[in-house]
Every structure is written in C-alpha cells, then in structure tokens.
Amino acid sequence: MRRSLAALATAALAVTAGLVASAGASPAVAAATPPNIVFVLVDDLAWNLVQHMPNVQRLQTDGTTFTNYTVTDSLCCPSRSSIFTGKFPHDTGVFTNGGSDGGFAVFRNRGNESKTFATALQAQGYSTAFMGKYLNGYLPRDLYTPPGWTEWYGAGDAYGEYNYNLNENGTLVHYGNTDADYLTDVVGAKGKSFIQRQAAANKPFLLEISTFAPHGPFTPARQDLDKFPGLTAPHTPAWNTLPANAPTWLAGNGPLTTAEITKINTDYRKRAQAVQAVDRMIAGLRQQLTASGVANNTYVVFSSDNGFHMGDHRLVEGKQTAYDHDVVVPLVIAGPNVPSGISRPQVVQNIDLAPTFQRLGGAPVAGDVNGRSLVTLLTGGQTAPWRTGSLIEHHGPGVSADDPDVQDARNGMPTTYEALRTEIYTYIEYDNGEHEYYDRTTDPYQLNNTYAGLSASRKTTLHSELDALVNCHTNAGCWTAGHVS
Template identity: 30%
Template sequence: MKSTTILAALPCASLLLLSFSQIVAAQTEDIPSAEAGALPTNNHGHGHSSRPPHHGDQKPNFLVFLTDDQDRRINSLDYQPLVQKYLRNQGTEFTNYFTTTAMCCPSRVSLWSGQFAHNHNVTDESPPHGSYTKFVSQKLDQNWLPTWLQQAGYSNNYIGKFINGVSPTLKQAPKGFDTAHWEPLVAPNIYTFYDPVFSINNGPLTSYKGLYQTDVISDKSVEILDTLAKNTSQPFLFVISPTAPHDEVWITGNGTLFTPPVPAKRHEHLFKDVKIPRHPNFNPKHNDKPSWVGTLPRLTESQVSALDDKYRARLQSLQATDELVERIIKRLEHNNQLDNTYIVYTTDNGYHLGTHRMYAGKQTAYEEDTNIPFIIRGPGVAKGKKSNAVATHTHFPATVLHLANLPVPDSLDAHSIPVLENKAVYGKDQPTEAFSVEFWSQAFMENTTARFDANTYKSVRLIGQGYNLLYTVWCTGEKEYYDLVEDPFQIKNIYKSTKPAFLNRLDALLNVLRTCKGPTCRDPWAVIHPAKPSSSSSSSSADKGHGHGKEHKNSVRSLKDALNKKFDKYYAELPKFAFKECLHYYNPTNEETAPRHTEL
C-alpha cells in the first residue's frame, strides 16, 4: 500500500446563531407558535416524509465504517484526505451528531438497537453491567436492526471490533448476522495492532501475528465484498470496524495497561510537528467544573508533551483506515455495487485529550466525548454538504430502515436522520431538538491509574434555531449549564447565574428524557404539554390538571414555545430530578424527584 499525502487541515466554517441568552432576555407573551419549531407528527419514527430514490426491485446496500474512539472536535478527520475525497466530498456530513453514552459498549449497542442506554441497560465495558456477556444475557440481538434487515432478505456481515468481551469462549455471532461472514476481533487481542486475533465465522480463532490489524481487515473486507457481489439479488449490510485510533490495551498481572495506538510502519514518519489544537478549553487556567473534573490540577508540561505524542500516534494510526476507505469504495465500484450502496463513516464515541484539564479518554458529557463524526454518501444524498440536523447513534436504525423502505418500529427511541434533504433543518423541519446524555460508570484516564467514582450524571442536550445548550445533573447533586452559542468550548458553568424560570424548563425536559421510551423520547414536549384528546370546548381532566385548558392544545413543541411566560408557574411546580447516590450502574430506584410545590 502506498503512503498518503496529507492535506492541510482547514477549520470548519462556524454556524452563525443568535445567542440563546438574547432570546431569554427578550421573553414576551408573544412567543412564536408551535409552527416555529414543531416536530413532525409521525407514528413510525421517521420524522420526515422524504422517501429514498427508487431502486426498482433491488434494496440498497449499506456499508458502515465504524472506527473506535475517533474525535471530531480536535480535527482528526482533516488528516484523512481519502475520507475527505470519497465521503466528505461525495456525501453529507452531519455536524450535530452525537453519542448519548460516551463509552464503547453502551454506544455500540445504541447504534444497532435504536435505544438509549437506560432502555437497553448495557452501561459499562465489562460484566456485570456491560460487555458482550451482558448483551447476550439480555437477548438484545432478538429485536434489533440486524434481525429486522435479515427478515427483509438482507445478508448482514461484520468484521473487526464488535463490542468488548467477545472472547474465545463467547465468540458466536449474535442473531441477525450471517455466520458465513462474521469475523470479530477476539479478546485479549482486540486492541493489539500487530497481533490481532479473529473468530472466523463461528469457528476457529485465527491469529495474524506480525500483520497490521487494519491491513488484515482491509484484505478480508475485499474478499467478503467479492463474495457478496456474486449474489446480485440479495442486498447486504457490511460493517467494517478497525480499532484505530484506540489505544492498545494489555491485560497484565497488575491490571489493564493502556499504551498509545501503533501506526503501520509506512506511516510512522507522518505528522512529526503536529500538536493537539490549543482550543480555549485545552488545559485551561480556570476550572469551574463539578464533581471529579473540578478537582483536576493543570496538566504539567511533560503531560502536555505526552498528549501531543499521543495525538500524533492517533493520526498516524488512522492512515491505514484512510487507505481502507479508498480501497473498499473502489472495490464497490469494481463490483458495480457503488451506485446502490449507502456508505457511512462514524465512530462509537469521541475522545478528549487535555480538555478541561482531563488527560486522555472519554466518559463525560462534554463535546469532545459526545460530538462525533458521521458522514454518509449514497443514492439521493447531497454531495459536499454539511447538515446541522440533530442526530445520535440512537437514530441510526430508523435511518437505515427508512432508506431501505422498510417499516420503522414505533418502539425506537429516535427518528430517522434526514439524510436525503439538501437543506438546513433547524426549526419546523427538524425531527429532533432534544436528547439525553447519560452515564453511570467510573471515569478513568487512559495511560494513567487514575479512577474517579463520582461520574454518574444525566444531561439534556438541546440544539435548535438560535440555541445550543447542555444541562447536566450529577450524582453529587451538582449541576452545570452551558450556552454553546456564546461559549462553544464550555469554559464557564453559568448554572448559578441563569434565571430559575429558564432552568425549570430544562429540569422538566430532563425529567422526561431520563426514563423515556419510544415515542416519549422522540417527542418529550408532548409529555410535558399533552394535547387535548378532542376539540370539545369543555376542558378535559388532563387540561384541568395543567390549568391551561384549550390554550394548551398543540401549543408547545419546542423550547422556544415552552418559554412563554404563561407557563412559568406550571414549570415551577413540576418535580425536579436528582440521584440518591453515586452508583456505578443504572438503577431506576436510585433516581428520585422532589414533589410538586402545589397540586396541579
């Protein structure tokens, strides 16, 4: 394979938005009607009416490149010229795409199940609360995207990292994947770049000692594609999941050891002068964060230097993935499959390096850990575009089903992503405005022995026309709130200086999203402000309960609508959410709400 010439990184164009604090300051009785920010009424989780291009009798194929712990916020995509050439330039990049639990196992299960972690309950990397063991024991593979596609005639194929815990004794393919092409990486060699071990089609383990993992995956992927191309009548899903740019992970007598990712030898010389972008939140002087993050001292010069080295190693390790993308797309074209294939490039979760004084890792609600790459190209997808539509891994199953013209279960926690719309989709065209970010496990810094217990939290994330917000309730009782329009790097926690009337709206929304299921996740405002069951002039008991009668019908479908001053008393009386203690697993009984002040 040849080395690549790296293109100079260019910063993404900033989206100009009106500051939300300006909107709050200008509250009046004349709040825009629901028309200004309505969620489409839909019983199928689609969120929009555009249909995929006509494929005749042939269903589209889906090919997914799924990397491991790849950042978006510190520019790794800009160092992948082939991803830019074949995906960014030939497809649409979704800049407001998120994981809702910044840890490999929970994130990957949400990607395939369409459920938030509080519903699928895989909340950690290892048993008893996470890993492939927990996934299998809960039979989560009986009703998820691969089984739905298989029932529609798809051949589903996988190579690379699945989720942590695929082991020599627990290596069988989950339901929905074809055992003819199920080749997961197997522990303890999932994260060893020059000694990968695969389980071959539910059969023997095969070691490739001395061969570079991504190159092995590339060779195997070409063989699988050539086999799939022989059956022109059967559509396929094919997932290609190298572990780059994840650290190498070694199980030792003294515990788990993390070491920087290893590039292919042909890429070791690259990026010698590159450093982590020094954004305002990189090792900041001021630290006002809650819980364990607020206790962190500034990183030392030697720690910063080590992080720069690690950043370079991550970029170097992604170059083989970059080459893999080109090779696979050219193979699709050679096999006459490219024009009928949707190709996705994404990762399981983001990664912080030195932000907010944190060393290296994930597991927080901050942008570096949750805002992740998502690019898609294929039939009907706009080329060379960026979309600000809000989406998460939980949206992915509905999206695939929609593009395949297949039924979308109403039980899914998220709408499909509007991948076929060549326009900005804030406001009334936006299927999703708010979602939850949630976590229950310890935090740890890779390459260190540091562990932090008080890392259980739930957040509400809101993005719409004029606002971009993060509100978090921690298990310690602390809270934080950021206006990312004015403070995109989440430097200043403005919770204490924000009007209680506004925070009451965020508390109400979080209280719905933290336990939502299906339709209530897709439209949480309908829970807080339910529509009247009929157009009768008399108020129903539900309306009397809210005290708003006819004026309440269909009047609140977005945060802007909810800010109408006439709802101030109503929101002030709604219960507030809190944790009882800092547990390392999801237990609904550990979550409580303070009672309403008065009976509504």
C-alpha cells in the same frame, strides 16, 4: 446480467424516495434492487483527526456531514449498543463496559441481540457481515456469532492490532505479528471480498467494519510509523483550562505537567498515524464498490463510537464526559440521492442509525426504538422537521482494572450523570446534586458554567425536559421528549 449503473441509480432513487416517512410508519415496498449499506465505525475518533484523513474528507465532499451528531454515552460499549438497537442506554441496560450494568453479557442477556439493524435487514433478504470489534467482553474463543449476521469475523481484545484471534464464521483463526496481520488491513480486505461476492450474486448487502483504531495503545501500521513528524495535539481555548464553577470531579485538576503534555503530543501523533490505515481502507472499499458495479446503489456511512479528549479542560487522555470533545463525533453519509458537500446542523444521535439502516433496506422499525430514521434529513434537508435535544447518559466512575477504558481523575472520571444537549446549550445533572450549564453560542468550548445564574423557572424547565428524555421508551415518546426549549 447485472444492471447498468444508471439503472441501479434509478432503482436506489426510487427506494429512497419511497422511504421518506417517519420511523413509526409502515415501511415502503422495497424496489427490485434494494440499496446496499457499508458502515465503517471507528473507535475513539475525535473530530480533530478527520483533518488527517483525506478519504474521509472526500466522502464529505461526496456526501452529507452531520455537525451536531452526538453519542448517547462517550464510552465504547454503551454507544455501540445504542447504534445496534436504536435505543438509549436506559432501554438497552448497557451503561458501562462491564459488570452488572454493561458489557457484552448484559447486552446479550437483555435480549438486545435479537432486535438490531442486522436482524431486521437479514429478515429482508440482505446478506450481512460484521468485521472487527464487537462489544466489550466478547470473546472470539467462544465461537459465538450473534443473530442477524450472515458472515461474522469478530475480534476481542485486539487493541494492539497484532497477535489476535478472529472468530471467522465459527472457526478461531490466529493472526500474528507480520505486516499482513495488521487488523485494520485484514478486515478491510475481508470487506472488499464480501462486497465483490455479494455484488456478483446480485444480492443486497449490509457490511459493518468496526475498527479498533485509533483506540489506545494507538498502534499504527508499520508503514505509517514515520508519518507526521513533529505533529502535536491541537490546542483549543479549552486546552489546559478549567471551566469556571467546575464540578467536583474535575475541579481538583491542576495544570498539565511537562511530562503529560509530552505524552499527549506523542499519542496524538500515533493516533493520526493509526487512522491512516482506516482512511486507506475506506478508499479501498469505495474502489471495490465501483469495480463491482454497485457504487451508485450503496450508502457509505462513516462514524465513531465516541470522541476523545487530549489536554482539554485539564484532562489528559480519555472520554466519558458530556463535553463536546467527547460526545460530538463525525457522521458522514454518501449514497443515492444524498446531497454532496452538504452539512446538516440538526440534532441527531447514534440511536438514529439503526432505524436509518432499516428504512433504507425497507425493514420495519419497532415502536420501542428510541431513534428516528435520518432518511428525511438526507433527502428533505433543512426543511425536514427534527428534534431539538439529544440525551447523554453515563454511569460512573468506572474502575474495573480489565476495562480498556478505565480512567482516573486525571483522565476524567465523572460521577453518574444525565445531560441534555441542543444546538445552543449543554445542561448536565450529576447524581450528587451538582449541575453544569453552558451557553455554547457565547461559550463554544464550555469554559463558563453558568447554572447558578439561571432563573428558578429555567432550572425547573431544564430538569423536566431532561427527565422526560431519561424516561422515554418508545419512538413516539422519545420524539416528543426530544423537542425541548
């Protein structure tokens, strides 16, 4: 007989309390009822879309929001690779969406697939399911299922949300152009079915639903096509404005044209429409958790693989920069023993998700994982010690014609860079010798590059601290390197 909700909550609390330990320590013995994890990962969602997502806002009310959560690279494949493994791009080998330094093939050939949070939790007895977008270059027609997944519903080039194929546990299934074929709705329904089945079997589970929305071409469900009439893109102080002392890759961008502004406004409205299905899906998944009697023993996690700029810094539509609109994205977690309605300012990254999921499930975390479990922050809160610096690594410019994220100078095509971001500043080193430094306490929108005015000793310190993070390869080493001045 299934346990009562009160019993489930008690068991989950015991698990969480036992897991308040550093990522390098031995995992606690799992309780009789290990907690479940539902992870919703969206594509290219910037913070400015959350205002149009009432169910994500409800999740924030019920849980904890991390306000300084950054990705290791504002690009789909490298960011997702970091999420799966808990490693920086310099350790996954995935810096781009394809070619010799990125994409699904590089991720797989470097052995990353055997060392993910899915393989770790499956080894702990979890049922695991993946639904939606995997990594750039993955082809459903190959009927390949990565290790670690009990159930697999993987898509390839399904950005249009209709007329796509899914590899459904080794069978290729085609979806057409009817309302019922809309991809976000399809994976949402499959996710609810998975929850229902695993709860009925009294089996702990991990579910990741990875949507293509709101990635371009920004395709809403048909029922949402009339939403938000007249909506336009938000204008921050960075809108249509170059930073002082801009780097070469950006300095040539002139003011946005009337046509560009019109397109930005149209596409922002389409993005707001596209996330309505995601928002409904989150509500449906949470309703299913309640109906199945496992809501009090389940962590629900919402995040994005990267942000997205639309007119900021005189860039039209894109990502890949080290500016906050691209690298700082939502991370919201609700679940057993997680404080409700709380914001945490600590510097956390997507490399922290894998060790967090593994800790919650009682799985060990390997010493070569770069990230750190967030369980101490979820339960210990403001007093928990934490790193002070995050690392962003990017290879560019990317020009592959078949890359869904290909950009030109107008979208933003930065050269290769590494960046260090703390709560108060952003420091960027480009491979052509250029630098940017923004004091975000006085310049939150990154409009005044003051690197030239820094002292020689400060420049040396910044370089050394960034270099230490770029060259860290272990949990302990990256934790130490992440404590910067």
